[in-house]
Amino acid sequence: HNLRIKLGDVVNVHQCLDIKYGKQIPxxxxxxxxxxxxxxxxxxxxxxxxxLEAFRPVHKGDTxxxxxxxx
Numbered sequence: 001h002n003l004r005i006k007l008g009d010v011v012n013v014h015q016c017l018d019i020k021y022g023k024q025i026p027x028x029x030x031x032x033x034x035x036x037x038x039x040x041x042x043x044x045x046x047x048x049x050x051x052l053e054a055f056r057p058v059h060k061g062d063t064x065x066x067x068x069x070x071x
Contacts, residue, residue: 021055025058027042027064046066050064
């Protein structure tokens with residue numbers, strides 16, 4: 001589904017040997033999305049529920065959706 005391939009398409013898969021795990025990524029909030037929040041919002045809203053003790057795929061340009069009920 002994510003690759004937009006269809007039944008009958010020819011697909012080649014190649015091994016990537018030298019890809020390393022990322023150690024740090026910059027995460028910036030949208031200005032209008034953090035009004036009324038204080039403290040370490042990364043720790044509360046992203047690190048604990050999403051990244052803590054987990055290897056998650058992250059790509060440049062990703063957007064993380066945080067539900068308003070967590071405020």
